[in-house]
Amino acid sequence: MIELTSFVKKFGSFTAVNGLDLKIPEGQFFGFLGPNGAGKTTTIKMMTGLYAPTSGSCSINGFDVHKEPVRAKRSFGYVPDQPYLYEKLTGREFMHFVGGLFNLSPAMVRARIEELVDVFEIGHFIDKRGEEYSQGMRQRIVLSSALLHEPRVLIIDEPIVGLDPRSARLVKDTLKQKTREGMTVFMSTHLLEIVEELCDRIVIIKDGRIIHEEVQSETTRRFNGELEAMFLELTR
Amino acid sequence: MRELLLMFNVKALSFLKGTLRWNGQAVLKNLSSIVIFGGFSVGVFFVSRFATEYLLYQAHIGQFLFHRFLSMILYVFFITVNLGNMVVSYSTLYKSQEVSFLMSLPISHAKIFLIKFVDNFFYSSITLSLVGFSVLLGYGSIFDQPWYFYFFSAFFIMLPFMLIAGIVAVLVLMSLIKIATKVGVRWLIVTMVCLYLGAIYVYFRITNPVAMVQEVMKHYPNVNEYFGYLDPPFIQYLPNHWVTEFMYWTINGDPARAIPYFAILFLTMLGLVAFASLMARKFYYKTWVAASDAELMRGPATSLSLKWMEFGRNSFLRPSTDVLIKRDFWMFFREPSQWLHLMLMMILLLIFVVSVGSLDLKLAQPFLQAVSFLVVFMFNGFLVASIALRFVFPLLSLEGDTFWAVRASPLSLSRLYWYKFIAAFSFIVVLAEILVGVSVYLLHRDVMLVGVACTGIFFVATSVISMNLGAGGYFAMFKEKNPIRVSSSQGASLTFLSVMVYLTLVATVLLIPLHEYFEGIIIRNTAVVQWLYGPLLIVGVTSIVVSGIMHGVGLRAVKRDY
Numbered sequence: 047m048i049e050l051t052s053f054v055k056k057f058g059s060f061t062a063v064n065g066l067d068l069k070i071p072e073g074q075f076f077g078f079l080g081p082n083g084a085g086k087t088t089t090i091k092m093m094t095g096l097y098a099p100t101s102g103s104c105s106i107n108g109f110d111v112h113k114e115p116v117r118a119k120r121s122f123g124y125v126p127d128q129p130y131l132y133e134k135l136t137g138r139e140f141m142h143f144v145g146g147l148f149n150l151s152p153a154m155v156r157a158r159i160e161e162l163v164d165v166f167e168i169g170h171f172i173d174k175r176g177e178e179y180s181q182g183m184r185q186r187i188v189l190s191s192a193l194l195h196e197p198r199v200l201i202i203d204e205p206i207v208g209l210d211p212r213s214a215r216l217v218k219d220t221l222k223q224k225t226r227e228g229m230t231v232f233m234s235t236h237l238l239e240i241v242e243e244l245c246d247r248i249v250i251i252k253d254g255r256i257i258h259e260e261v262q263s264e265t266t267r268r269f270n271g272e273l274e275a276m277f278l279e280l281t282r
Numbered sequence: 283m284r285e286l287l288l289m290f291n292v293k294a295l296s297f298l299k300g301t302l303r304w305n306g307q308a309v310l311k312n313l314s315s316i317v318i319f320g321g322f323s324v325g326v327f328f329v330s331r332f333a334t335e336y337l338l339y340q341a342h343i344g345q346f347l348f349h350r351f352l353s354m355i356l357y358v359f360f361i362t363v364n365l366g367n368m369v370v371s372y373s374t375l376y377k378s379q380e381v382s383f384l385m386s387l388p389i390s391h392a393k394i395f396l397i398k399f400v401d402n403f404f405y406s407s408i409t410l411s412l413v414g415f416s417v418l419l420g421y422g423s424i425f426d427q428p429w430y431f432y433f434f435s436a437f438f439i440m441l442p443f444m445l446i447a448g449i450v451a452v453l454v455l456m457s458l459i460k461i462a463t464k465v466g467v468r469w470l471i472v473t474m475v476c477l478y479l480g481a482i483y484v485y486f487r488i489t490n491p492v493a494m495v496q497e498v499m500k501h502y503p504n505v506n507e508y509f510g511y512l513d514p515p516f517i518q519y520l521p522n523h524w525v526t527e528f529m530y531w532t533i534n535g536d537p538a539r540a541i542p543y544f545a546i547l548f549l550t551m552l553g554l555v556a557f558a559s560l561m562a563r564k565f566y567y568k569t570w571v572a573a574s575d576a577e578l579m580r581g582p583a584t585s586l587s588l589k590w591m592e593f594g595r596n597s598f599l600r601p602s603t604d605v606l607i608k609r610d611f612w613m614f615f616r617e618p619s620q621w622l623h624l625m626l627m628m629i630l631l632l633i634f635v636v637s638v639g640s641l642d643l644k645l646a647q648p649f650l651q652a653v654s655f656l657v658v659f660m661f662n663g664f665l666v667a668s669i670a671l672r673f674v675f676p677l678l679s680l681e682g683d684t685f686w687a688v689r690a691s692p693l694s695l696s697r698l699y700w701y702k703f704i705a706a707f708s709f710i711v712v713l714a715e716i717l718v719g720v721s722v723y724l725l726h727r728d729v730m731l732v733g734v735a736c737t738g739i740f741f742v743a744t745s746v747i748s749m750n751l752g753a754g755g756y757f758a759m760f761k762e763k764n765p766i767r768v769s770s771s772q773g774a775s776l777t778f779l780s781v782m783v784y785l786t787l788v789a790t791v792l793l794i795p796l797h798e799y800f801e802g803i804i805i806r807n808t809a810v811v812q813w814l815y816g817p818l819l820i821v822g823v824t825s826i827v828v829s830g831i832m833h834g835v836g837l838r839a840v841k842r843d844y
Contacts, residue, residue: 091844094689094690095690096686098841115692115694124686126690130687131684133763134612135609135612135613138593139593139612140687142594142605145601145605146593147601147602147687147693148691149600149601149602149692150601151601152593152597156594
């Protein structure tokens with residue numbers, strides 16, 4: 047579960063995130079939307095400890111990310127908008143590296159890699175170096191690494207950008223399956239059809255503030271293809 | 283021409299906007315840059331002035347010999363500028379994303395080459411220019427030269443001299459890439475390293491400073507006008523010789539004999555500019571494509587295989603520490619610019635130790651004994667500083683774009699910082715102890731002094747590593763992939779100059795007690811080592827304070843917004 051309380055980030059006189067309050071329960075697929083420069087990536091960077099908030103707090107699975115960073119970070123996985131890897135390490139080595147940072151034993155990492163190789167179909171390139179990867183390959187390696195330690199929360203920034211249709215389908219199905227198993231997914235994206243297809247709840251932000259919130263259930267898909275029109279109207 | 287002006291304008295604007303910011307942090311950074319660069323220039327000016335005065339009016343070596351020494355120093359300077367430009371130009375002219383962008387625009391390849399060459403030259407030569415100009419001021423002030431001597435020498439002698447070194451560097455690099463496509467990169471790099479080392483060796487073997495001093499001093503004091511014949515013929519074709527000949531005849535008030543050297547230097551520079559332009563027109567794009575292809579078509583990994591360093595193997599260390607060590611190990615040894623540079627530095631260290639071993643100073647004066655000890659000790663400090671600048675300063679920047687993976691993991695950032703410190707410390711301190719121990723023992727054959735030197739260098743190395751790691755965090759450049767560019771950035775130069783100031787303070791603290799120590803041995807025949815305890819304590823306490831401050835800076839920096 048994720049809880050943001052009066053979350054604020056200022057860069058000098060510019061306020062990027064302006065008092066966000068959010069509570070996302072366990073097992074929810076949460077869509078975080080907004081136009082360019084609305085503060086989505088800044089919010090995510092604060093949630094993952096890459097930025098310190100100017101004020102307010104964020105707790106993930108009961109741990110304050112900035113007061114108890116090690117315990118909070120142990121419980122979530124993160125996929126950034128730009129899937130940077132070490133160019134001189136192979137995908138497998140990168141996954142071992144990430145697993146090690148989470149203090150997983152080498153045997154456990156090996157076993158998890160074998161599972162994820164099948165899930166994301168990364169077997170044919172996992173032993174090549176990062177410098178040889180396309181954007182989509184990087185994306186799949188990063189996504190696999192984020193799931194290595196079986197986090198209860200996954201924070202994901204633009205997960206589908208750069209993926210071919212087959213890989214995109216794999217990722218969507220996996221994420222949906224994970225939420226069914228109880229994982230909370232916090233996803234920021236510009237692809238509204240994905241939001242319509244996957245998200246249980248959306249929030250639209252603009253200028254660092256929440257301007258709209260909507261919930262849809264598995265049985266009643268409320269957006270009915272009208273999310274785009276609504277988004278354009280709200281963010282005009 | 284319009285494109286060139288536009289590009290230079292954009293570059294100048296981005297430089298000025300980056301430098302002339304008016305928030306508190308930027309002003310503080312600029313002020314400290316001015317203080318340190320200014321202080322360093324003043325220091326170099328006085329050292330140059332003192333050295334010139336000492337050699338000419340106290341050691342009485344005569345102007346001919348003095349200018350031959352100057353020529354040798356300029357030769358080393360030339361090689362330094364040349365190598366610096368070559369190393370940095372690979373990333374500036376061939377790997378930079380800006381070049382990829384410019385190549386997609388309707389701008390000629392020769393113009394792109396020119397823009398990037400100027401960028402590269404200023405980037406890699408600015409600190410050396412400062413050193414060169416300060417030396418020139420110190421030198422000229424001894425001979426009471428008028429203001430236009432400095433102006434002319436700086437812009438029409440030193441600048442062309444450095445430009446020749448820079449242009450030769452990019453021409454060699456362009457040719458190397460062309461050849462590498464045919465013979466392979468590894469062999470070519472090894473051959474080039476051998477050739478450069480060979481060139482330095484042959485130069486000093488032929489010019490042989492010791493033999494020259496002996497030959498010239500036989501004829502003292504009538505040396506100035508008569509020993510041109512001592513110059514080996516090939517020396518006359520080197521730019522360092524032209525510079526010193528120009529200086530020699532200028533300070534002797536004979537411009538008619540100075541001007542031909544200026545003319546040949548300037549014409550060589552113009553000729554090289556024209557030649558480089560032709561080469562760029564013909565080969566720059568081809569070599570750029572070849573370099574890009576080499577990156578893309580890299581075959582399966584053929585690097586060294588060490589089973590125990592492989593990821594996924596059990597280790598007695600915590601998994602988080604184990605993977606950090608393995609990551610850094612593989613990233614270091616899979617990046618040729620890293621291990622090649624280290625190898626080159628190790629060869630230079632070996633040459634240093636062998637050279638010290640062959641010195642036989644037989645100095646009878648306590649003061650000269652103290653100075654000789656300090657020179658070797660400080661040179662060790664300088665080597666430690668150079669290694670730290672090249673390999674420790676970029677450590678945090680090397681986390682690069684992938685720092686997100688560490689920052690979002692449950693690894694404490696303080697632990698990451700201390701891991702980096704311990705890794706650098708354990709390598710450099712061991713190296714420094716061996717170096718200083720061997721060199722001081724070979725020079726003085728005094729176990730007590732070896733102990734003093736080893737204790738001193740421990741404190742010095744601790745401070746120097748802390749300064750580089752802390753400042754490297756403060757000036758971190760996560761977007762820069764090339765560690766050589768990180769260690770030649772403005773922040774790195776500032777750190778290096780601060781380290782030089784620190785080393786000067788250490789030398790000042792040690793000088794008088796060392797003099798007392800040697801006086802005890804030479805005059806009273808008793809070694810009173812207690813004289814050195816106090817200064818060592820001061821050096822130790824300073825080291826703790828400096829390290830503490832710099833670790834504070836580094837720890838704060840590593841936790842900044844990423």
